[in-house]
Amino acid sequence: MTELLDALGLTQSVALLSLQPPGWGANLLRGLANSLRIAAGAFAFGLAIGLAGACGKLYGGVILRDLLAVYTTVIRAVPELVLILILYYVGTDLLNQAAAALGYGRVELSGVAAGIWVLGIVQGAYATEVLRGAIQAVPPGQLEAARAFGMPPLTVLRRVTVPAMLGHAMPGLANLWLIATKDTALLAIVGFSELTLETQQAAASTRAYFTFFLAAGALYLLVTLLSGVVFARMERWARRGQPPVGGSA
Amino acid sequence: MSIPLWRALLMPHRLAIAAVFAGLAFWCAVSLRWDWIPDYAPLAVEGLWRTLWLLGASVVLGFLLAVPIGLAQAVGPWFLAWPARIFCTVIRGTPLLLQIWFLYYGLGSLFPTIPWIRGSELWPYLRQAWPYALLALTLSFAGYEGEVMRGAFRNVARGQLEAARAFGMPRLTIFRRVWLPQAVRNVLPTLGGETVLQLKATPLVATITMVEIYAVSSRVRSDTFIVYEPLLLLALIYLGIAGVIVAIFGRIERQVPARGG
Numbered sequence: 001m002t003e004l005l006d007a008l009g010l011t012q013s014v015a016l017l018s019l020q021p022p023g024w025g026a027n028l029l030r031g032l033a034n035s036l037r038i039a040a041g042a043f044a045f046g047l048a049i050g051l052a053g054a055c056g057k058l059y060g061g062v063i064l065r066d067l068l069a070v071y072t073t074v075i076r077a078v079p080e081l082v083l084i085l086i087l088y089y090v091g092t093d094l095l096n097q098a099a100a101a102l103g104y105g106r107v108e109l110s111g112v113a114a115g116i117w118v119l120g121i122v123q124g125a126y127a128t129e130v131l132r133g134a135i136q137a138v139p140p141g142q143l144e145a146a147r148a149f150g151m152p153p154l155t156v157l158r159r160v161t162v163p164a165m166l167g168h169a170m171p172g173l174a175n176l177w178l179i180a181t182k183d184t185a186l187l188a189i190v191g192f193s194e195l196t197l198e199t200q201q202a203a204a205s206t207r208a209y210f211t212f213f214l215a216a217g218a219l220y221l222l223v224t225l226l227s228g229v230v231f232a233r234m235e236r237w238a239r240r241g242q243p244p245v246g247g248s249a
Numbered sequence: 250m251s252i253p254l255w256r257a258l259l260m261p262h263r264l265a266i267a268a269v270f271a272g273l274a275f276w277c278a279v280s281l282r283w284d285w286i287p288d289y290a291p292l293a294v295e296g297l298w299r300t301l302w303l304l305g306a307s308v309v310l311g312f313l314l315a316v317p318i319g320l321a322q323a324v325g326p327w328f329l330a331w332p333a334r335i336f337c338t339v340i341r342g343t344p345l346l347l348q349i350w351f352l353y354y355g356l357g358s359l360f361p362t363i364p365w366i367r368g369s370e371l372w373p374y375l376r377q378a379w380p381y382a383l384l385a386l387t388l389s390f391a392g393y394e395g396e397v398m399r400g401a402f403r404n405v406a407r408g409q410l411e412a413a414r415a416f417g418m419p420r421l422t423i424f425r426r427v428w429l430p431q432a433v434r435n436v437l438p439t440l441g442g443e444t445v446l447q448l449k450a451t452p453l454v455a456t457i458t459m460v461e462i463y464a465v466s467s468r469v470r471s472d473t474f475i476v477y478e479p480l481l482l483l484a485l486i487y488l489g490i491a492g493v494i495v496a497i498f499g500r501i502e503r504q505v506p507a508r509g510g
Contacts, residue, residue, distance in 0.1 A: 077491035185344030225344035
């Protein structure tokens with residue numbers, strides 16, 4: 001094994017990436033765990049906003065619909081990096097004012113909470129559009145039937161709309177999840193130690209830029225490919241019992 | 250779209266919302282600090298120009314690269330299709346920030362160790378940040394658009410290509426006159442959206458010392474400790490540029506002949 005690594009000239013890279021302290025492998029994995037935690041939290045928060053936003057856009061009053069249109073347009077036209085900074089400062093300001101009103105001192109927003117808050121609001125705008133399209137693809141007869149049985153609106157949403165639209169929403173949601181995992185890299189710029197920042201620090205202190213950036217790229221790629229497999233399986237599950245797509249209309 | 254735009258905008262509730270937003274804008278203009286603008290205006294114009302040419306150059310170059318990549322994936326032999334597919338997967342599967350830093354710090358630390366690169370004519374350029382920024386943004390755009398163009402080339406109706414062949418057109422002429430125009434026409438809305446996404450990717454190059462419009466706002470913030478005003482103005486500028494991009498693509502879409510018939 002060691003001869004093979006020597007022959008390939010990789011001994012040094014393997015030592016740098018080892019999980020024990022002289023190596024930086026543990027730092028990268030910790031960064032990856034942080035990235036995934038934020039991505040999962042932001043994705044869930046975004047889904048909640050998206051579901052509420054989609055229902056508002058479809059069934060809400062005229063003012064609510066216009067305000068939601070402003071929200072989705074602005075969020076999708078302004079760079080994530082700028083939004084992250086604005087939301088980060090607004091979030092910490094609001095939190096501090098609330099803390100001062102309640103008689104506490106300054107509070108420091110934790111990196112994970114801040115990441116979930118800012119990326120979740122960005123994700124919510126995209127999720128609103130994805131879920132709105134998916135809900136519109138549900139045959140209206142199904143919703144009318146549920147309403148005709150006297151189901152209250154929330155039960156219709158939970159028992160009919162959501163299960164029926166999930167299959168249509170899955171490809172868009174898979175895309176959103178991938179965007180969430182990649183957007184966590186932007187938090188490196190505000191100094192949160194997720195995978196990209198850990199990589200940059202490891203690379204800068206060892207001067208082994210290629211080793212670490214390639215390793216981090218491989219980790220991100222692994223997450224992407226595994227997510228693809230998982231979402232394909234979830235889409236098959238969500239579409240169970242539905243007629244195959246592309247059949248006769 | 251049956252009611253004209255101006256009448257849709259004049260509905261009472263929209264007027265009320267517009268009034269609220271106008272009041273908000275007025276409050277921002279009066280009670281926030283804007284006295285720093287004259288000091289930084291020249292730098293901001295320079296930064297804006299840098300953002301725009303970076304966007305334009307990377308979109309044009311990236312699209313030129315995306316056409317062969319899409320073609321290779323759609324109809325190429327396996328030894329062209331596979332590398333193209335791997336390129337798209339890697340670009341789309343890793344964060345752009347990582348790619349930018351990989352190129353800038355990785356290549357940037359490798360080049361000085363190679364004597365013939367240090368001695369070459371290109372060395373003065375390779376010591377600056379913008380070639381790496383342009384390369385990273387171009388490759389990224391090519392990766393995403395290569396995937397779009399793969400579908401676009403596949404979705405051109407076969408009868409069109411068969412008809413062109415039946416007329417005895419040479420293969421390159423078919424590609425230039427029939428295949429490419431129809432493929433591009435079908436994905437024009439997607440390309441418009443992707444160009445806006447590319448605009449939103451440009452501030453990342455500020456992290457490798459390129460002073461574009463985002464970096465200017467960061468400098469205002471760190472010089473004067475004014476937090477919200479530069480960021481709000483920056484968001485407004487990006488909204489404006491995105492609006493212009495959407496309008497340009499909308500105009501192009503209206504000019505190409507409609508589908509069908």
